[in-house]
Amino acid sequence: MTTQTKPTPTKTSSLAVGPMLFVWTVTGLVAAAVFLWTGDGRPVPSPVGIPDPGVGTTWALPVFRTMSDLAAILTIGLLLLGAFLVPARDGVLAGARLTWTRAARWSAAVWAICIVFQAIFTLSNVLAEPLPEAADPSVLWSFLTQIDLGRALVVQAALAGLVAVIASYTRTTVGALECGLLALVALVPPVLTGHAGTSSDHTIAVSALMVHVLALSLWCGGLAALVLLGASDRRSYPVAVPRFSSLAVWCAVAVALSGGLSAWIRLTAPVELLTTSYGRIIVVKVLLIITLSIFGVWYRRRIIPTLAQESTRFTFLRVAAFDVGIMAATVGVGVALSRTPPPNSGAVDPGSLSPARAILGFDLPPAPDVQNLLWGQARIDGFWLTVVLLMAALYLTGLRVMRKSGDAWPVGRTVSWFVGVAMLTVITQSGFATYTHVMFSMHMYSHMIEAMVIPIFLVLGAPITLALRTLPRRPDERGPREVLTSILSSKYVQFVSYPLVATAIFVGSFYILYFTPLFPWLISSHWGHIAIGVHFLLSGYLFFWVLIGVDPSPHKPPYVVSMAIMLIVMPIHSFFNVALMMSTTVLAQEFYTSLQRPYATDLLADQHLGASAGWAMGEIPMVIMMAVMFFQWMRSDEREARRLDRAQDRAAATGVGHDELAEYNARLAKLAERDRASRS
Numbered sequence: 001m002t003t004q005t006k007p008t009p010t011k012t013s014s015l016a017v018g019p020m021l022f023v024w025t026v027t028g029l030v031a032a033a034v035f036l037w038t039g040d041g042r043p044v045p046s047p048v049g050i051p052d053p054g055v056g057t058t059w060a061l062p063v064f065r066t067m068s069d070l071a072a073i074l075t076i077g078l079l080l081l082g083a084f085l086v087p088a089r090d091g092v093l094a095g096a097r098l099t100w101t102r103a104a105r106w107s108a109a110v111w112a113i114c115i116v117f118q119a120i121f122t123l124s125n126v127l128a129e130p131l132p133e134a135a136d137p138s139v140l141w142s143f144l145t146q147i148d149l150g151r152a153l154v155v156q157a158a159l160a161g162l163v164a165v166i167a168s169y170t171r172t173t174v175g176a177l178e179c180g181l182l183a184l185v186a187l188v189p190p191v192l193t194g195h196a197g198t199s200s201d202h203t204i205a206v207s208a209l210m211v212h213v214l215a216l217s218l219w220c221g222g223l224a225a226l227v228l229l230g231a232s233d234r235r236s237y238p239v240a241v242p243r244f245s246s247l248a249v250w251c252a253v254a255v256a257l258s259g260g261l262s263a264w265i266r267l268t269a270p271v272e273l274l275t276t277s278y279g280r281i282i283v284v285k286v287l288l289i290i291t292l293s294i295f296g297v298w299y300r301r302r303i304i305p306t307l308a309q310e311s312t313r314f315t316f317l318r319v320a321a322f323d324v325g326i327m328a329a330t331v332g333v334g335v336a337l338s339r340t341p342p343p344n345s346g347a348v349d350p351g352s353l354s355p356a357r358a359i360l361g362f363d364l365p366p367a368p369d370v371q372n373l374l375w376g377q378a379r380i381d382g383f384w385l386t387v388v389l390l391m392a393a394l395y396l397t398g399l400r401v402m403r404k405s406g407d408a409w410p411v412g413r414t415v416s417w418f419v420g421v422a423m424l425t426v427i428t429q430s431g432f433a434t435y436t437h438v439m440f441s442m443h444m445y446s447h448m449i450e451a452m453v454i455p456i457f458l459v460l461g462a463p464i465t466l467a468l469r470t471l472p473r474r475p476d477e478r479g480p481r482e483v484l485t486s487i488l489s490s491k492y493v494q495f496v497s498y499p500l501v502a503t504a505i506f507v508g509s510f511y512i513l514y515f516t517p518l519f520p521w522l523i524s525s526h527w528g529h530i531a532i533g534v535h536f537l538l539s540g541y542l543f544f545w546v547l548i549g550v551d552p553s554p555h556k557p558p559y560v561v562s563m564a565i566m567l568i569v570m571p572i573h574s575f576f577n578v579a580l581m582m583s584t585t586v587l588a589q590e591f592y593t594s595l596q597r598p599y600a601t602d603l604l605a606d607q608h609l610g611a612s613a614g615w616a617m618g619e620i621p622m623v624i625m626m627a628v629m630f631f632q633w634m635r636s637d638e639r640e641a642r643r644l645d646r647a648q649d650r651a652a653a654t655g656v657g658h659d660e661l662a663e664y665n666a667r668l669a670k671l672a673e674r675d676r677a678s679r680s
Helices: 017-037 055-085 095-102 104-128 138-145 146-165 173-185 188-193 204-229 237-266 275-307 308-337 355-360 370-376 383-404 411-429 431-435 439-452 452-458 461-471 480-488 493-497 499-514 518-523 526-546 560-584 589-594 603-617 619-654 660-679
Strands: none
Touching: 017 055, 017 204, 017 452, 055 095, 055 104, 055 146, 055 173, 055 204, 055 237, 055 308, 055 493, 095 204, 104 138, 104 146, 104 173, 104 619, 138 146, 146 173, 146 188, 173 188, 173 204, 173 480, 188 204, 204 237, 204 308, 204 383, 237 275, 237 308, 237 383, 275 308, 355 589, 370 431, 370 526, 383 411, 383 461, 383 526, 411 431, 411 439, 411 452, 431 439, 439 452, 439 526, 439 603, 452 526, 461 480, 499 518, 499 526, 518 526, 518 589, 526 560, 526 619, 560 589, 560 603, 560 619, 589 603, 603 619
């Protein structure tokens, strides 16, 4: 008799997590040290008699900055793993995906600790005193509470600590998504006060750097998280890797565009890429990003189609681990770049700056004319450029999916969407956008178009319907489509989409913004200016979505009610403009006076001009809305008539249901017969 032995399960090859993390960290630190030492950012002792923070501070600062960046990237990647990359049944994290998502609490804690040390050494560097002398509690408190850079580090450390706490209790994909968004927000504060924020053209530099940092963090963090997951469980790779690849394409494009824009701002000529230390470091960083992109193309063509095989998954794990090492080196090079003075650093004597450049980040434009309003004074706004590019690219992606599936999509919706995108591009990237910063009248033109014209075209483009028809359905997990549907059905959306609530937000925001101290506070900064534009665009979109939106809405009012609301809203908005025209108080007078513009010197007259323009242009959305409502009402009646005709035809042919026409004729005959009987 032969005895059968149970086959011994084969143990799959794996990689050790601890050594990988150690190697990645050392790679980033070595890259930062090498390019600091070989470039102009190398710490050099100050001459005798000049204050010097000491070698310890000058080397410790980039070390903790590199470790902080690496920890932040890993935190975002681990949270991205649980929120999007790895399938989770019913949106509940379990097994290895839960383990690694919850591990974000440790990387976030390291992130927060590194920021604390970074703040201490930053103070030593700013005061040009060694750490023992600089670490005076009162001085440190003043730095952290009164100086912009210190406050930014405090906010970032607090947000990183909050991410660590929330990640400890995260068990769902939605929780991981919310925590990941908080981690992305934590990346922003130092960007606003760092190298880009102090440059002479900081409005463009900050926007470009923000996009660069966010995109690079998602790209590097997502791949690092997949490698760590694969060290214990690679069964989800056939789904997770393609999802990451799609995200990585978008991130790579954003990194390339934002990095190119940042280099263009700081370099005066292409030759400086080879003749300056700053330029040579940029070249190295570009080469590293190109290498990462080549790996990405290889993943999409060779690895993803065969991920069902365990050997392929392990190949991806090994190559991706090496790829993450290159990403860590890229982070280190970026830290060295941030501490290397650029040729066009904009580090000029503050006393030589014009008032407008000191406040706005650019010199005062000449008096407005047609050429200057269109292209003569055009300036790139990195934030809005990213927004319009995403709006166009995502809509085109949806159209491509529709075409591949053979479904039809109305041409009118596509045209409407891209008309809105084109108008938003012109209003934020042309010379007109430049003048909105310096003249109240131009600001009011922009406000009217952003709030009352562009949203109409965007709403008629039906982006939500396009997303719901093209995003993949995932019945057993919460993917992007499921998240979108849950948002649409949430109590918050149901509340704000009530016609009266949407109307109150739309109309009330005019009065709250312009008749309170909120407007002077917001208009005095570039990001406050952006916040105003975002609010008007979103509030306008909400209002018109509720009234004429093609997309599904929780509370769709009848057309008669929608028209009545428009007839009420327009006079209220007109009254707002009339109140501005009759006002004798200049809004944000201190801000506009400080610009010292040589034209439109009568601030009150310019304010009245903007208000009168808003009053006159208020009829344009009224006409558009009424035309759209009338057309939609006619289409609705036609669809209802066709539906009734089909019901009648079915009833006449099958005898099932109600033949409403026959019943109506019979009722008329009965009434006529009763009338004849009463007469006789």
